[in-house]
Amino acid sequence: MAKHNLKAKSKDLFEKAKNVIPGGVNSPVRAFTPYPFFVEAAQGSKLLSVDGKTYLDYCMAYGALLLGHANKNVCYAVEEQLSKGTIYGAPTELEIKVASQISKILPCIEMLRTVNSGTEATMHALRVARGFTGRKKIVKFEGCFHGAHDSVLVSAGSGATTFGTPTSLGIPEETTRNTIVLPYNNIEALEKIVKQEGNEIAAVIIEPVMGNIGLILPKKEYLNSLRKLTREYGIVLIFDEIITGFRLSLGGAQEYYNIKPDMTTLGKVLGGGFPIAVFGGKKEIMRHISPVGKVYQAGTFNGNPVSLKAASTILQILNENGKEIYPKLEKNCQELKKALSDLASNHHLEAQVYSIASMFQIFFTPQPVHDYASAKHSDTQKFQAYFQELLRQGIFIPPSQFETCFVSVAHDEGDLKYTINAFDNALRLASTVNRNV
Ligand SMILES: Cc1ncc(COP(=O)(O)O)c(C=O)c1O
Structure with a gap:
C-alpha cells in the first residue's frame, strides 16, 4: 500500500x-x-x-471479508465478469452454479434465492416461513440482529443497541405485535412460550452464535434443545448465519454444532466484499415462493452476475483450501484471545474474553456474558478508551462494545505481534478509566 x-x-x-x-x-x-x-x-x-x-483491520467490513481486502482471485474473477456485462434481467448458469456450490457445502439448503443484503434475506425467510405455516407470530432473541427491517427491529443488537434505540421510530406497533422477544441461552423461556402459543408461531429466528452484541456463545445443548422444541411444534427454525456462514467452519454454525435448521440465511463472507445474500432451506418450504408458490419475493438485482462471480470464486477457494484456512484462523484468533485475557488480568481489569473460530471480543465486566442483559453490564467507557487507544496505534476494531472483531486469512504473524503489543497499551489505558454511573 x-x-x-x-x-x-x-x-x-x-x-x-x-x-x-x-x-x-x-x-x-x-x-x-x-x-x-x-x-x-x-x-x-x-x-x-x-x-x-x-x-x-479487525472490523473486516463487519465480518464480510474472510480472505482480507481486495483478494486477487476474487478481483480477477469479477473483472472477467465485468467485461461480459453487469446485469441481465434474465437467468444465467452462474446462478445454478452458486446455488449448487452452496447446497453441497450446506446440505440443509436444498433450494435458495439470492438477494443483495442480509436484511433482505431474513425478511424474505420470515415471509416464506409465515406463508408455509400459515401462522403469524415469530420468535427472536434479545440482542440478535437480523437486519434493519420492521418485524425484527425489536430488541436488536448492533447499532440498535449501541445507540440506545432498541425499537426504531417509524415502525407501527401493529407490525411488531407478532414478534415475540425472548432471552438468548434460556431454553425454559422458549419452552414456556411454545407451550402457550406454539401453534401460532411460524418461525424462530436466531443467530446461532451472537455476533451483534459483542460475541456470545450458545450454552451447551441450547441449540439442540431449540431444534427439538421447534420440530415438536412444527415451527420453522431459521439459522441466521449472515455472520457465521463460511466463518465458523466451511458449513457455518450448523456444521460446527451439527444442527439441521429448516431455513438458513447467508451473506457477508459469501460475497467476498460484493453485495449478495441468500435465504434457503428445505424444498417443501422454498416451493412456496412465486412463481410456483404464493409467497411473493422479487428483486431487480437478485442473482446479480458480478456478485455471483465473486461468491462462486470465494466458495471455490474455501472448498479447496478450507482444511488449512479454518484451523489457521482459529489458531490466530486463539492467540489474540489468550493475549487479551492475560493482559487484562495483568492490568487488573475485570474482563471476559470470548472467541470462536475467527471471531473475538472483550467485555469489561466481572460476570460471564451469556445474553443481552449480561452484555449490557459491560463498562462501555472502558471499551471506548480501549478502542480509541487501539485506533491511535493504527488498529481498527469495530467502534462499539456491541460488535465483534474478525480475524482474516490476510492477518500474518507480524500483524498479530503488533496487535498484542497494542492491546497491552490499550488495556493499560482502559484500566485507568473509572465508570461514571
Ligand atoms: C446476523 C445478521 N443478520 C442480518 C444482518 C443484516 O445484513 P445486511 O447488513 O447485509 O443487511 C446482519 C448484519 O450485520 C447480521 O449480522
Whole structure:
C-alpha cells in the first residue's frame, strides 16, 4: 500500500458528509467520536485512510471479508465478469452454479434465492416461513440482529443497541405485535412460550452464535434443545448465519454444532466484499415462493452476475483450501484471545474474553456474558478508551462494545505481534478509566 504524508482530510470530509448524508455515514455503526476516518484504499489486512494513516483491520467490513481486502482471485474473477456485462434481467448458469456450490457445502439448503443484503434475506425467510405455516407470530432473541427491517427491529443488537434505540421510530406497533422477544441461552423461556402459543408461531429466528452484541456463545445443548422444541411444534427454525456462514467452519454454525435448521440465511463472507445474500432451506418450504408458490419475493438485482462471480470464486477457494484456512484462523484468533485475557488480568481489569473460530471480543465486566442483559453490564467507557487507544496505534476494531472483531486469512504473524503489543497499551489505558454511573 502506498505511503502518504499524514493529512487531516477525514475531519473535513466528515463535516461535508454530515450535510448530505444523515449523521455523515451510510450505516450508523460507522460513526464514532470524534469522527470516523475516511478510506482511500484497502489491501489484505490493512486499510489506508485519506489522511495517509494505515490501520490494521479487525472490523473486516463487519465480518464480510474472510480472505482480507481486495483478494486477487476474487478481483480477477469479477473483472472477467465485468467485461461480459453487469446485469441481465434474465437467468444465467452462474446462478445454478452458486446455488449448487452452496447446497453441497450446506446440505440443509436444498433450494435458495439470492438477494443483495442480509436484511433482505431474513425478511424474505420470515415471509416464506409465515406463508408455509400459515401462522403469524415469530420468535427472536434479545440482542440478535437480523437486519434493519420492521418485524425484527425489536430488541436488536448492533447499532440498535449501541445507540440506545432498541425499537426504531417509524415502525407501527401493529407490525411488531407478532414478534415475540425472548432471552438468548434460556431454553425454559422458549419452552414456556411454545407451550402457550406454539401453534401460532411460524418461525424462530436466531443467530446461532451472537455476533451483534459483542460475541456470545450458545450454552451447551441450547441449540439442540431449540431444534427439538421447534420440530415438536412444527415451527420453522431459521439459522441466521449472515455472520457465521463460511466463518465458523466451511458449513457455518450448523456444521460446527451439527444442527439441521429448516431455513438458513447467508451473506457477508459469501460475497467476498460484493453485495449478495441468500435465504434457503428445505424444498417443501422454498416451493412456496412465486412463481410456483404464493409467497411473493422479487428483486431487480437478485442473482446479480458480478456478485455471483465473486461468491462462486470465494466458495471455490474455501472448498479447496478450507482444511488449512479454518484451523489457521482459529489458531490466530486463539492467540489474540489468550493475549487479551492475560493482559487484562495483568492490568487488573475485570474482563471476559470470548472467541470462536475467527471471531473475538472483550467485555469489561466481572460476570460471564451469556445474553443481552449480561452484555449490557459491560463498562462501555472502558471499551471506548480501549478502542480509541487501539485506533491511535493504527488498529481498527469495530467502534462499539456491541460488535465483534474478525480475524482474516490476510492477518500474518507480524500483524498479530503488533496487535498484542497494542492491546497491552490499550488495556493499560482502559484500566485507568473509572465508570461514571
Ligand atoms: C446476523 C445478521 N443478520 C442480518 C444482518 C443484516 O445484513 P445486511 O447488513 O447485509 O443487511 C446482519 C448484519 O450485520 C447480521 O449480522
